[in-house]
Amino acid sequence: MSHINFRFHQDLNLDAISFGGASKSDAEVKEVDNLDKLHNDIRRSPNDLTKWDKLFQSFERTFTVKFEGKPDKVSTQFKLLVTKTYASLLSRFPYLASYWKSWSIFAFKLSGTKESIEVLEKSVIGFPYSVELWTDYISALILTYGNDPEKLSFIRAQYSEALRLNGLNFLSHPLWDKVIEFETGIGEKSVIVGLYLRVTKIPLYQYAQYYNSFTQINKNYDITDVIPSLELAEYVKRFNKTDVTELTLGEKNQVVDDHTDIIFTSTQEQVTDKWSHESSIFIHDFSLDRLDEIAKEKEIWIKYLDHEISKYKVSSAIDQFDNVANIFERALVPNYYNEGIWLKYLAFINISELEDEVKYEKAKAIYLRAISGLPVESTVLRSLYPKFLMKYKHLDIAKSYLYDYLKLFGGRGNRYFKSQYLQTVQDTVEVWEKSENSKDYLAKLQTIVDEYFSLHNAKSIKKDSKGVKGESADALFVLNLLNDEAITIITVAYLKELYAQTDSVSRIREMFNLLYKENAFKKSVLFWKYFLNFERLHGQTLHNLRMIINYVKTETQLPKAIVDAFITIEYDIIGANLDSAVEQHRAGVPRSSLEDLIKKDMETSLSLIRNASARKRLANSNYIVKDAEDLKSAHKTNFNREAELLKITRKHIGHPGILIDAIPDITNKFMKEGNDVSLLDSKLVVPSFPTFKNAEKANASINYPKA
Numbered sequence: 001m002s003h004i005n006f007r008f009h010q011d012l013n014l015d016a017i018s019f020g021g022a023s024k025s026d027a028e029v030k031e032v033d034n035l036d037k038l039h040n041d042i043r044r045s046p047n048d049l050t051k052w053d054k055l056f057q058s059f060e061r062t063f064t065v066k067f068e069g070k071p072d073k074v075s076t077q078f079k080l081l082v083t084k085t086y087a088s089l090l091s092r093f094p095y096l097a098s099y100w101k102s103w104s105i106f107a108f109k110l111s112g113t114k115e116s117i118e119v120l121e122k123s124v125i126g127f128p129y130s131v132e133l134w135t136d137y138i139s140a141l142i143l144t145y146g147n148d149p150e151k152l153s154f155i156r157a158q159y160s161e162a163l164r165l166n167g168l169n170f171l172s173h174p175l176w177d178k179v180i181e182f183e184t185g186i187g188e189k190s191v192i193v194g195l196y197l198r199v200t201k202i203p204l205y206q207y208a209q210y211y212n213s214f215t216q217i218n219k220n221y222d223i224t225d226v227i228p229s230l231e232l233a234e235y236v237k238r239f240n241k242t243d244v245t246e247l248t249l250g251e252k253n254q255v256v257d258d259h260t261d262i263i264f265t266s267t268q269e270q271v272t273d274k275w276s277h278e279s280s281i282f283i284h285d286f287s288l289d290r291l292d293e294i295a296k297e298k299e300i301w302i303k304y305l306d307h308e309i310s311k312y313k314v315s316s317a318i319d320q321f322d323n324v325a326n327i328f329e330r331a332l333v334p335n336y337y338n339e340g341i342w343l344k345y346l347a348f349i350n351i352s353e354l355e356d357e358v359k360y361e362k363a364k365a366i367y368l369r370a371i372s373g374l375p376v377e378s379t380v381l382r383s384l385y386p387k388f389l390m391k392y393k394h395l396d397i398a399k400s401y402l403y404d405y406l407k408l409f410g411g412r413g414n415r416y417f418k419s420q421y422l423q424t425v426q427d428t429v430e431v432w433e434k435s436e437n438s439k440d441y442l443a444k445l446q447t448i449v450d451e452y453f454s455l456h457n458a459k460s461i462k463k464d465s466k467g468v469k470g471e472s473a474d475a476l477f478v479l480n481l482l483n484d485e486a487i488t489i490i491t492v493a494y495l496k497e498l499y500a501q502t503d504s505v506s507r508i509r510e511m512f513n514l515l516y517k518e519n520a521f522k523k524s525v526l527f528w529k530y531f532l533n534f535e536r537l538h539g540q541t542l543h544n545l546r547m548i549i550n551y552v553k554t555e556t557q558l559p560k561a562i563v564d565a566f567i568t569i570e571y572d573i574i575g576a577n578l579d580s581a582v583e584q585h586r587a588g589v590p591r592s593s594l595e596d597l598i599k600k601d602m603e604t605s606l607s608l609i610r611n612a613s614a615r616k617r618l619a620n621s622n623y624i625v626k627d628a629e630d631l632k633s634a635h636k637t638n639f640n641r642e643a644e645l646l647k648i649t650r651k652h653i654g655h656p657g658i659l660i661d662a663i664p665d666i667t668n669k670f671m672k673e674g675n676d677v678s679l680l681d682s683k684l685v686v687p688s689f690p691t692f693k694n695a696e697k698a699n700a701s702i703n704y705p706k707a
Contacts, residue, residue: 035055038051039085047092047288049288049289052085052089052099055085059082063078063109071109071112074110079110079111083107086103093286094126097123097127097132097286100120100122100123100133101123101132103123104116113144116140117137117140117144121137123136129169129330129332129333130166130333131166132174135162135175135178137158138158138162138178138179141155141158142178159179159182162175163175163179166326167198167199168322169326170204170274170278170330171284172204176204176206179195180213190225192217193218193221193225193226196213196217200260200263204271207267207271208268211260214260219252223247223252223256226256226260227255231259232255235259281297281300281301285334286336298338298341301327301341302344304327305327305328308323308327309324309348312352313351321352321354325348332345337374339381342366343380343381346363350363360392363388364388367388371385376408379417383405383420383423383424386402386427389401390427390430390434395435398427403474403477405420405421405424406425406428409424410483410486411483412481421486422485425486426489429489429490429493433493433497438500438501440472442497443472445494447479448475448479448482449490449494451476452479452482456520484519484520484523485520485524487520488521492526512531522558523556531548542577549566553603553617554620557617560614563614567600567603568600571596574594574596578597580593608646615642616641618645619641620641622648624648625641650663660700664694664695665693666692668688668691669690
């Protein structure tokens with residue numbers, strides 16, 4: 001069977017459809033218009049199966065009216081439309097077994113047996129773990145080619161593949177029945193006994209049926225065909241014989257019965273062990289209509305898998321590995337969109353005792369199936385695949401996936417998955433570092449940093465940068481997929497590599513002076529953390545460190561928790577160098593480090609009145625303050641950003657998130673900035689009662705935002 005790659009056909013030329021005549025009647029034109037409408041409905045709601053059903057019903061009506069009993073009159077365009085429509089649906093939902101069967105039946109009506117079988121062949125490629133579809137496919141092959149000796153090896157190859165994939169399925173008895181029935185009809189004893197010896201050892205729902213059938217025929221075969229040679233030798237010893245030929249017919253029958261009973265007892269124990277889980281599972285098919293019921297049964301599948309995995313950890317037997325893998329495949333039919341079960345499957349492959357190459361191939365196949373089928377919201381598994389490829393040194397393939405994910409997660413598909421996008425950028429840098437020599441790696445990073453800021457700013461840093469120059473196609477490709485959050489990751493990687501290759505502290509500080517005012521870094525924890533740690537390691541004094549922290553406190557847009565962490569680090573460093581701080585203060589150094597030590601609590605305060613650095617930081621970045629400033633500037637009016645911020649903040653009192661101008665203004669304030677009243681003043685004058693303007697604001701109604 002060849003690989004079938006379906007595509008979702010967005011545009012089908014319905015005008016080109018011919019219903020059998022040279023020109024279309026009014027009824028045929030109406031039918032084409034109806035098909036066009038149904039197809040447009042599907043494009044708007046491609047996951048709504050009722051819309052697909054209406055389109056297929058329309059096909060059926062057209063066929064019944066125009067072509068029933070006249071298969072040679074069916075137009076090529078109509079056949080193509082039916083084929084593309086079914087292929088579109090089943091490329092989106094490959095586990096919809098009932099639609100594969102419907103397509104096969106319709107293909108038979110349109111074109112005959114050969115085309116119908118071809119659809120069934122596609123079905124077991126698209127849905128390889130379907131007992132139902134494999135049974136239908138094998139049945140069709142047997143019915144069509146069962147009497148053709150030249151097709152015997154082909155049929156056996158197909159059912160062997162079916163049993164390889166589904167033979168361990170607890171509910172696979174219809175498939176086994178069909179295969180045994182076929183081989184019984186042919187009558188090759190070695191093949192028949194081989195099938196029975198295999199199926200009687202598998203814990204199936206109908207295990208007793210196969211045991212009973214085998215006990216009725218097992219004495220018709222030579223004992224050496226029924227019992228493996230090592231086990232048979234043990235039986236010969238029990239009867240005090242030296243060779244199997246010395247056993248009497250009665251002894252041979254006794255040996256066969258005993259061996260078969262041992263197999264039955266072992267299989268029965270396995271079925272009993274499985275039954276507590278199997279009996280609790282009622283949904284085995286993929287369904288878009290029973291998602292709630294499927295979700296409820298997910299935990300049953302998880303417990304079942306955990307139970308079987310624990311048995312594998314004890315034995316590490318390949319048979320038990322195959323059993324666990326088959327249960328995973330069964331669980332993934334109804335839970336096809338459950339990323340957690342796919343990840344659990346991959347974790348099981350990872351802890352297995354398989355050879356590394358086998359483990360890689362199996363995990364790769366699972367990753368590719370999951371990536372092609374899971375919704376775009378399932379980002380964890382997709383993000384893990386490039387890491388998996390890097391682990392096995394497939395760096396070029398990893399790069400191609402990472403570049404695709406930069407587009408997928410970065411908003412090119414109209415949805416932005418921030419954490420996954422930034423992790424992809426980090427992984428891209430990692431794979432570059434692993435796959436390229438240090439010179440090319442540095443050149444690629446520098447190209448991106450230079451070009452990004454050249455494109456996003458009137459002032460280019462390119463003419464100021466020194467070091468390795470170079471461009472690469474993938475660097476320029478990635479450049480177009482980056483945003484301000486991503487460029488900080490590239491920049492820090494560049495700075496780390498630049499220092500690793502040049503060992504130049506001054507070169508890194510020069511880059512800091514070029515970059516630190518860029519808007520991209522105002523929200524970047526990574527950027528400021530890097531320079532904070534750099535100065536902690538390489539600074540001879542506290543000057544640069546304090547300059548960085550002061551800038552972070554007043555000019556950035558970092559979260560308060562991060563700013564507070566920086567302040568705490570500064571506090572700890574100054575505390576560890578207290579003597580130096582005291583000397584600075586005594587020497588009259590402006591804004592000495594001792595002052596920072598004393599004001600630590602104020603600068604981590606939640607109050608914008610007490611916390612002057614936070615007040616300045618927020619005033620510089622608040623868009624409402626910026627709008628007000630622009631308005632004042634247009635009227636050439638003096639403007640104080642911090643005062644405006646405090647004014648806005650007061651409007652939030654009692655109503656967080658809702659701006660309420662409900663507090664009257666005091667016109668005769670006696671406590672203003674820099675004029676605090678000292679309670680130690682012996683000549684204090686009792687102030688006048690406050691006077692207000694806009695007192696009516698206190699009774700203003702609150703206009704809550706509408707839902």
